[in-house]
Amino acid sequence: MKISILGLGYIGTTLFACLPSENRHVVGYDPRYSTLDELFHSDVANTEPELRAYLDDARANDWLTLATTPRQAVLASDVTLVCVGTPATPNGELNLDDLEQATQQLGTALREKAGEHLVILRSTVPPGTTRDYFEPYLRNICPNPGVRVVYQPEFLREGSAVRDFFNPPFTVFGAANYDALTLSTLRTLSADVSGTLFFLEREAAEMLKLSCNAFHALKVAFANEIGAICQACGIDSGQVMDTLVRDTRLNISPQYLKPGFTFGGPCLPKDLDALCAFAQFGELGGNAGVAIPLLSHIQASNAAHLQRAVTAVRETGKQRVGVIGVAHKRGTRDLRQSPARELMLRLRADGFTVAAYDDCLTHADLSECRDSLAELIAESEVLVLVDRRYAEIEPWLTTRGDYSQVILDLTTTDAPHAAVKRIC
Numbered sequence: 001m002k003i004s005i006l007g008l009g010y011i012g013t014t015l016f017a018c019l020p021s022e023n024r025h026v027v028g029y030d031p032r033y034s035t036l037d038e039l040f041h042s043d044v045a046n047t048e049p050e051l052r053a054y055l056d057d058a059r060a061n062d063w064l065t066l067a068t069t070p071r072q073a074v075l076a077s078d079v080t081l082v083c084v085g086t087p088a089t090p091n092g093e094l095n096l097d098d099l100e101q102a103t104q105q106l107g108t109a110l111r112e113k114a115g116e117h118l119v120i121l122r123s124t125v126p127p128g129t130t131r132d133y134f135e136p137y138l139r140n141i142c143p144n145p146g147v148r149v150v151y152q153p154e155f156l157r158e159g160s161a162v163r164d165f166f167n168p169p170f171t172v173f174g175a176a177n178y179d180a181l182t183l184s185t186l187r188t189l190s191a192d193v194s195g196t197l198f199f200l201e202r203e204a205a206e207m208l209k210l211s212c213n214a215f216h217a218l219k220v221a222f223a224n225e226i227g228a229i230c231q232a233c234g235i236d237s238g239q240v241m242d243t244l245v246r247d248t249r250l251n252i253s254p255q256y257l258k259p260g261f262t263f264g265g266p267c268l269p270k271d272l273d274a275l276c277a278f279a280q281f282g283e284l285g286g287n288a289g290v291a292i293p294l295l296s297h298i299q300a301s302n303a304a305h306l307q308r309a310v311t312a313v314r315e316t317g318k319q320r321v322g323v324i325g326v327a328h329k330r331g332t333r334d335l336r337q338s339p340a341r342e343l344m345l346r347l348r349a350d351g352f353t354v355a356a357y358d359d360c361l362t363h364a365d366l367s368e369c370r371d372s373l374a375e376l377i378a379e380s381e382v383l384v385l386v387d388r389r390y391a392e393i394e395p396w397l398t399t400r401g402d403y404s405q406v407i408l409d410l411t412t413t414d415a416p417h418a419a420v421k422r423i424c
């Protein structure tokens with residue numbers, strides 16, 4: 001297999017060093033370099049641990065070539081990796097100017113090539129870029145159906161690029177469809193790399209890349225705000241955070257990371273507010289005065305999510321709403337700061353007729369509660385699922401006779417069901 005790489009910056013140089021092997025030759029192109037020697041003297045090649053050794057080894061084995069035009073690189077290969085920079089613009093969007101130029105060059109070169117060619121976009125791009133921009137642009141220049149396009153986000157980190165290349169957290173692809181040839185090429189390209197391969201839709205892979213970095217940033221900001229409160233109050237932040245991460249059941253785990261409905265209940269909102277107040281007023285009424293923009297905006301984020309649910313109900317254009325699941329947790333009778341209860345109050349204030357069903361609550365506990373699911377379903381035009389999945393209520397839907405309710409599922413990110421609306 002012959003691989004070309006367009007863009008030999010941090011990512012491109014790492015791939016240029018780590019991908020070559022006996023039966024995998026790599027040709028790179030970057031307007032910054034006209035000889036391999038120039039590239040070998042670059043900052044990246046000489047500062048990134050182990051990278052220079054991999055480059056020297058590949059060069060000694062004659063597995064590396066530097067092209068002086070993109071055309072030369074593309075035409076010498078079966079697979080092209082596009083690794084150009086996508087820096088931030090002043091308003092925070094990604095600058096796709098280099099990607100535009102590289103796409104133009106790639107498409108022009110591919111016009112001269114008959115047969116199969118796999119193009120893999122490795123640069124970080126906004127969701128939708130591959131589907132709406134990169135691929136159509138490329139196909140417009142080069143309509144050859146043998147050209148296949150995949151997006152593959154890169155997760156390696158500067159300072160440990162070589163180690164991360166061979167041991168990534170995972171390898172993720174995004175494609176509109178995965179034909180057998182594309183799949184086998186992607187598997188061959190990933191043969192030396194550990195971890196699981198995930199085959200996603202293009203937009204999901206693009207979104208995942210941005211989400212991972214946003215999550216990392218969120219974690220840093222969270223740890224720093226907790227640390228700043230600790231510092232102001234003479235608490236050892238190391239003891240707090242080093243122990244916090246030891247909980248791999250609730251803290252560093254998939255728990256609380258599934259899009260769904262708002263958080264609530266007797267503890268989370270109360271204790272979050274208590275932490276924010278503590279940051280402001282400090283120990284025993286002192287004045288810590290710690291700025292915590294992240295922690296102090298979590299309640300606003302939760303409120304915005306509640307509003308999404310209200311808006312989704314309003315957009316149905318229906319009037320009679322049935323909420324399924326009212327207590328803060330299914331199987332309890334605890335209504336304190338229950339998200340469903342908050343939603344019901346908001347909907348009623350907005351003029352909707354609201355009824356509910358909960359396994360553990362009766363009409364005597366809450367006037368809106370019906371005694372059976374069938375009763376609730378029979379009288380509702382919109383059903384809001386707060387504590388159970390669509391499959392659990394489907395057998396009851398016939399009680400209305402016509403399956404005509406709009407169903408808003410706040411519980412799950414499972415594969416979308418045609419009959420169900422979601423807010424996240």
Ligand SMILES: NC(=O)c1ccc[n+]([C@@H]2O[C@H](COP(=O)([O-])OP(=O)(O)OC[C@H]3O[C@@H](n4cnc5c(N)ncnc54)[C@H](O)[C@@H]3O)[C@@H](O)[C@H]2O)c1
Nearest residue numbers: 006007008009010011030084085086098102123124154158
């Ligand atoms: N640096 C990282 O740690 C990292 C990690 C993951 C993902 N990424 C993403 O990978 C992409 C590349 O990042 P980077 O840090 O390697 O960028 P970089 O700025 O270090 O390198 C980009 C290279 O592309 C070259 N280039 C520009 N136009 C070109 C063209 N038309 N043809 C060929 N080469 C061209 C530039 O000369 C430059 O050397 C970015 O989208 C970035 O967000 C970077």
